[in-house]
Amino acid sequence: MVVKGKIKRGEYFDSVTLMLVAKQINVIAGITDAAVVMNTEENRSILESSGLLMPEFESAKGSDLLICLKAESNEIAEKAMLQVDDVLDKVRHEISDTEDFLPKSLETAMKTMPDANLALISVAGKYAAREAMKALKKGLHVMIFSDNVPIENEIKLKKYAKENDLLVMGPDCGTAIINGVPLAFANVVNRGNVGIVAASGTGLQEISSIISNNGSGISQAIGTGGRDVKKEVGGIIFLAALDALNRDKSTEIIVLVSKPPAKEVLKKILEKVKNITKPVIAIFFGADDKTFKNSKAIQAKTLEEAAFIAVNLAKKKDKDSFKEMLVKRQKTIQETAKKEVNTKNREQKYLRGLFCGGTLCEEAQIIFQDQIGDVYSNMSSKEKFLLKDSWESCRNTVIDMGGDEFTVGRPHPMIDFSLRNRRILKEAEDPEVAVILFDVVLGYGSNMNPAEELVPVIKKANSISKRGQISFVCSITGTEYDPQNRRKVKQKLEEAGVYVMESNAAACELSGLIIKILSEKFEKKEDRHGNK
């Protein structure tokens, strides 16, 4: 074993940078331990206790950085040391280079790109409305990525936009595709003739990805921000976007998707649909069938169904022709579920769904309701099934890991998997868990190495669960053209024993069916033995 150390004179880095560098070095094959810390007497003493203190560190001063690592060979140590230099250089350049590339005001940005017609605002919430209004007054459409924008400001911005025939996507709009350009968290999809209006980020991503994966494409995908369809805002932008897509020559079919909207807003939207000249497919979570009774909109039950109908219409086929394929898939799902049930013991009876997509979590609750009854969630609309503590699951549970309680002080779970990874391990320790369901959302902005981060966790979870095997089921929202490449991610997860389904709906269907068969199987056995 070789211990190598290096002093970097007068170099300052924040703790997160140093921990990330140490983390990267620690995963290099042949490195058994590493530390990158500021020089203090106390840190030197800790290094000594952990066998990483080098004699040359005695000459280090208070402003110096200490790098030390333990490796299986000199060669590995030297290679890793070079890597530390590279990473730190990169961080330093990020600090000094960024300012040269980024305009610092809207005015400068417009000078750099005079033809721009859309501004993407991503500043602290309290400043976002001011910047958005500046952009609107310059005749730009606006996408506000920032959240925590006061609702009265949102209303003011949207009213102004409406009067001036502009769109305000957001606040808290995480994704959009405008004229083929993916904005914020968006997937690389085919261009085509389907337009989407969405008050749901991952809903938009799931639908646009499925459409693209099935050979059609997207003309425009307009996000409105979740609050747009609430009573206070009244769907100002949702309605305006619907009009815009009706006018857009490249759009022939329109898909509407939203988390539960306010009743009066939904009514307005369906009223507006009557005047739309193009076919409209709609999925509004939580809306009852009666609302759609006299509507011109084609109601879809799942995100996947909305996408399939759109694809069929885009290809001028019978809109329901996908149902045959779903029947076939249902058979495969049943066979898989039966096979998985046989790997479970008597104790295993519950599923745990860990989602980074809020809409996918919402969809899961609706699908499970029909299959296995209501499930507990941190996002349940039913008081009884709302988790008291989001950190503790209860019976069948689905968690939106993008909820506020999980995202404070850390990036969104689409980017940073660490919290969900920990939760996967925690759930695996529960002897009653039979299925762990999760989503992987690809695209710009999302975690670049999802499989590399998930596979070791799944392997570890399997080793923790000693009594019976846990079934891992997931869906991947994304396409082959995404920077992460859906096909490659799928292959790696499947190699780790995960059932990777074509959609969130399919993943929920398989997970729910395993739980359903398990409960029937053990209930019957208990009946036979008179134990119940």
Place this chain on the structure above:
Amino acid sequence: MEKKTYESKSEMNRSRKFGKNHHKMELLSFGDRIPNGTFAIHSRFRRSVNFYNNSVLISIVNEDIGRGPLNIIMRGLDLQKIHSLSIYNNILTINNIRILIHEIVKYSSRLSLKTISISKFTDNLEFLQTALPKLCVEKSLGFLIDEKREMELSTGFEKEFVKRMRAGVELIIDGKMTSLENGISTIKGCGFGLTPGGDDFIAGLLAGLYLKQELFGNDLSEIRNAIYKTAQGDNLISNTFLYLARDGLFVERFKNFINSLLCEEKEEIHANIQKIINVGETSGADMLVGFMFSFKKVGELW
């Protein structure tokens, strides 16, 4: 080739000194503890540039970092292009550009404890105790209040760090002055970044003790001084934070947090904890953990 025109001579000067991306500069905030002097660059980060002069460290920061007793906030200034700073007679000079410091931009770092409800405060402290373990960022000192968080620290150095911090904190809450000093010595300077977690914890502890004295009137100045004296090291940034915390001089985020703890609802406290933690790194979370420990009953000490 298009010729660049300037609205004024001073704009042209600014352009030369701050590069092509310069904008109209505006002084937004000037801390109440910033002394006169000529300062040299100490360290540079994306959102701040630190300057020093003898044992004083002041920072030019962007608006995200916010106001503080030793912070200068300038709008329209490229932080990466600043190379010199001096302050004399209410004139701030950055890269030879002179800016008048108006009274209106001066930030007051003192707490103004006008509306206090002790029962609400006690209730809110309990909320802090429940909320903080869940809000602490990864690899922070969250493990001192929630054992499960220890699993985030896994390398050899990190495990030793955990041991050291636990041992130090045990001594701090032992209830004796000598143990307290030994505990502070054990944890000071321990941690990863520019302000080690141990120092942030001590700063939080000092801030909490200051508040406790202000609220309940018991004289803790001897203890605060002893902690401060023991915690002093050769890290200028840590020393500065420690001195500010001992004397009850707070950055705006922390002031807002304390005010919400004293008289506001839980949502407000939650939001203010988030704002402290969102500064990035682990410092905010580490300081809050220290702050929480100052409200534990520690023998006869406090």
